[in-house]
Amino acid sequence: MxxxxxxxxxxxxxxxxxxxxxxxxxxxxxxxxPSPFPWQFADLLEHPWRVQALDPGQTLDLYGLAAGMTVLDLGCGSGLFTRTAAHMVGESGYVHAVDLQAAMLARAKRSLEEAGVLDRVALHHCGAYDLPLEDDEMDLAILVSTFGEIPDKLAALNELRRVLKPGARLGVTDELYNPAFTLPGTVRRLAEEAGFRLLAKANLAIGYHQVYINAK
Structure with missing residues (x-):
C-alpha cells in the first residue's frame, strides 16, 4: 500500500x-x-474550479450588463462568458463574440447552440484592431483574461472606443494563473491614455476586475 x-x-x-x-x-x-491562449487547452477555460472562482454572472453584473444591451465579448474563447451574456441580454439584446482562433469560435458556437442562445449572438473571426462593427454601436465591451494577449494594446483600446457608445462601459478582468496576466496598473494607464475613465474596481483572490466608462 x-x-x-x-x-x-x-x-x-x-x-x-x-x-x-x-x-x-x-x-x-x-x-x-503576446498571443491568444492556445485552443488546444480550451477545456481549462470551462473547468469547474475556474467557473466557481470567476463566476460569469457575477462578473457581468459588476460590469453593468443588463437586458436589452448590445455587448462585445472580445477574445471570447470557448464562449463561457458569451453564453451568460446572451442569457442576460435577453431576446431584446445581442452579443458579438470575437476571437482570433477559428477552433475557439467553433467550440463557442457549439456551446451556444446547446444553450439555445445562438440566435442572439454573432461570431466574428477577427482581431481587435479592425472590428466589423459600426461606430457607437456597443453598450458594453468585455475582455476576460484577454488584454495581455493583445500585442498593440493601445490600438485595441482605441478601436474599442470607436465601437462603444459615449458613456458605454468597458469591463476588464484578469486572472493570476493566466499566462498573459497583465498588472492592473498597466491596464489602467493604457485605458486612461486611450480616453477611458475608471468607474469601479474589485480585487479577487485569483485576480481583479476593472470597469471603465467611455469618456468621449
Whole structure:
C-alpha cells in the first residue's frame, strides 16, 4: 500500500511540476510576443474550479450588463462568458463574440447552440484592431483574461472606443494563473491614455476586475 501511495504522490508532483513549467514557458513567450491562449487547452477555460472562482454572472453584473444591451465579448474563447451574456441580454439584446482562433469560435458556437442562445449572438473571426462593427454601436465591451494577449494594446483600446457608445462601459478582468496576466496598473494607464475613465474596481483572490466608462 505504501508503494502505491508513494507512486501516486510522485505522479501528482510530476504533473504539478509539468503544469508549472508549461505556465512559466507560456508567460515568457507572452511577454516577448503576446498571443491568444492556445485552443488546444480550451477545456481549462470551462473547468469547474475556474467557473466557481470567476463566476460569469457575477462578473457581468459588476460590469453593468443588463437586458436589452448590445455587448462585445472580445477574445471570447470557448464562449463561457458569451453564453451568460446572451442569457442576460435577453431576446431584446445581442452579443458579438470575437476571437482570433477559428477552433475557439467553433467550440463557442457549439456551446451556444446547446444553450439555445445562438440566435442572439454573432461570431466574428477577427482581431481587435479592425472590428466589423459600426461606430457607437456597443453598450458594453468585455475582455476576460484577454488584454495581455493583445500585442498593440493601445490600438485595441482605441478601436474599442470607436465601437462603444459615449458613456458605454468597458469591463476588464484578469486572472493570476493566466499566462498573459497583465498588472492592473498597466491596464489602467493604457485605458486612461486611450480616453477611458475608471468607474469601479474589485480585487479577487485569483485576480481583479476593472470597469471603465467611455469618456468621449
Amino acid at each position: 505504501a508503494g502505491i501511495v508513494d507512486a501516486l504522490a510522485n505522479m501528482a508532483v510530476t504533473g504539478l511540476g509539468a503544469l508549472l513549467g508549461w505556465n512559466i514557458t507560456l508567460r515568457a513567450q507572452n511577454h516577448l510576443q
